[in-house]
Amino acid sequence: MKTYPNPKSPSSAKNAATKKKTDDPKPVSFFDVVYKIVRKIPKGRVTTYGAIAEAADIKLTPRMVGWAMNGAGSANPAVPAHRVVNRNGELSGRQFFPTPTLMQELLEQEGVTIKNDKVSDFKTVFWDPGKPKTASAKKAVKKTVKKKA
DNA sequence: ATTATGACCGTTG
DNA sequence: CCAACGGCCATAA
Structure with missing residues (x-):
């Protein structure tokens, strides 16, 4: 992050709660969508950015999810960003x-086992936000497609 | 308006 | 199997 601007700038989290100047056309920023999903994550469960992105209706990309989490610390209520990991289960x-170890600490407190900064039973503790509308389409995708190469 | 980056993901080499 | 590249949408300069 060389030219790292300022993700938690006033135009991020602040906007989510209180509309500022940079958001007129959109009543709520895409941050709110992510926050809502993340807050839905049950305790002791984790999810991936991709899952959140899909839960958001694919309107966003995993990258935007992570970017939105930047304002999570300033979001209200606080967003359990510690329950969000990448598809590899890595923290x-x-x-x-605030502290690099805080995320692991929080997860362990919830009963999630962390091994080498990664979720042990990631697939077990993994929680899918679930797509209410595209629920039926989800079946068509068949999860058996797990095979890679 | 254009360029560059990002708490990612999937495919190609 | 491991490494590298591009794609995706949004924000900041």
Whole structure:
């Protein structure tokens, strides 16, 4: 992050709660969507950015999810960003927490086992936000497609 | 308006 | 199997 601007700038989290100047056309920023989903994550459960993105209706990309989490710390109520990991189950965002170890600590407190900064039973503790509308379409995708190469 | 970056993901080499 | 690249949408300069 060389030219890292300022993600938690007033135009991010602040906007989510209180509309400022940079958001007129949109009543709510896409941050709110992410926050809402993340807050839905049950305790002791984790999810991936991609899952959140899909839960958001694919309107966003995993990257935007992570970017939105930047304002999570300033969001109200606080967003359990520690329950959000990448598809590899790694605590990629731990570095962005007040303390790099805080994310792991929180997860362990909830009963999630962390191994080498990664979720042990990631697939087990993994929680899918679920797509209410595209629920039926989800079946068509068949999860058995897990095979990689 | 254009360029560059990002708490990612999937495919290609 | 491991490494590298591009794609995706949004924000900041």
